[in-house]
Amino acid sequence: DGGITQSPKYLFRKEGQNVTLSCEQNLNHDAMYWYRQDPGQGLRLIYYSQIVNDFQKGDIAEGYSVSREKKESFPLTVTSAQKNPTAFYLCASSIFLQDNQPQHFGDGTRLSIL
Amino acid sequence: SQQGEEDPQALSIQEGENATMNCSYKTSINNLQWYRQNSGRGLVHLILIRSNEREKHSGRLRVTLDTSKKSSSLLITASRAADTASYFCATIGARGSTLGRLYFGRGTQLTVWP
Numbered sequence: 001d002g003g004i005t006q007s008p009k010y011l012f013r014k015e016g017q018n019v020t021l022s023c024e025q026n027l028n029h030d031a032m033y034w035y036r037q038d039p040g041q042g043l044r045l046i047y048y049s050q051i052v053n054d055f056q057k058g059d060i061a062e063g064y065s066v067s068r069e070k071k072e073s074f075p076l077t078v079t080s081a082q083k084n085p086t087a088f089y090l091c092a093s094s095i096f097l098q099d100n101q102p103q104h105f106g107d108g109t110r111l112s113i114l
Numbered sequence: 115s116q117q118g119e120e121d122p123q124a125l126s127i128q129e130g131e132n133a134t135m136n137c138s139y140k141t142s143i144n145n146l147q148w149y150r151q152n153s154g155r156g157l158v159h160l161i162l163i164r165s166n167e168r169e170k171h172s173g174r175l176r177v178t179l180d181t182s183k184k185s186s187s188l189l190i191t192a193s194r195a196a197d198t199a200s201y202f203c204a205t206i207g208a209r210g211s212t213l214g215r216l217y218f219g220r221g222t223q224l225t226v227w228p
Binding site: 004006031033040041042043044045048050056058090092094096097098099100101102103104105106107108110 | 117144145147154155156157158159162164202206207208211213214215216218219220221
């Protein structure tokens with residue numbers, strides 16, 4: 001079955017530590033996205049990529065970094081500069097970056113601070 | 115802000131009743147999408163309605179769009195306990211740096227009691 005796989009499902013970060021969240025898709029989609037969701041809130045865009053080796057900052061990119069070396073993979077690193085990282089992180093993809101494309105989501109990674 | 119805003123924030127109904135959720139937005143749009151999120155899971159795309167459409171159906175879902183009022187509604191008919199979830203509307207950027215980006219509201223939490 002085609003879809004988006006996020007791992008791990010739960011992740012704990014210590015002070016000063018960088019952690020990387022994995023996102024893999026086998027839908028052959030060009031565009032991929034990372035969102036952050038806080039309790040009772042909508043999703044906010046962190047980074048997005050419309051093609052391999054290209055990515056753009058979203059609305060809340062500070063304290064995060066990404067790479068897009070392969071079409072299938074778009075890992076997100078939460079750096080120690082992100083002072084409030086506790087949230088639910090969602091990865092999504094779409095066929096390409098366009099205004100009429102639905103996005104397909106993974107089941108998220110819940111990040112907490114130790 | 116481009117994000118949509120859903121109303122009400124929470125809705126509680128009995129099985130068999132209809133559920134109506136509303137979404138208002140501020141900017142001109144080409145399309146609007148509705149998504150569903152079960153607790154602790156990713157979002158699932160429900161329906162996309164284009165700016166030149168006034169109404170769209172998909173199974174028990176009916177979506178309307180009024181571009182003059184910058185509002186949309188999602189109607190779920192004959193609701194079931196399995197419809198319990200959060201429902202989000204999302205506007206989509208149509209040009210420039212906003213192209214393809216989804217802007218989410220805070221969602222409506224729907225609870226359907228058996």
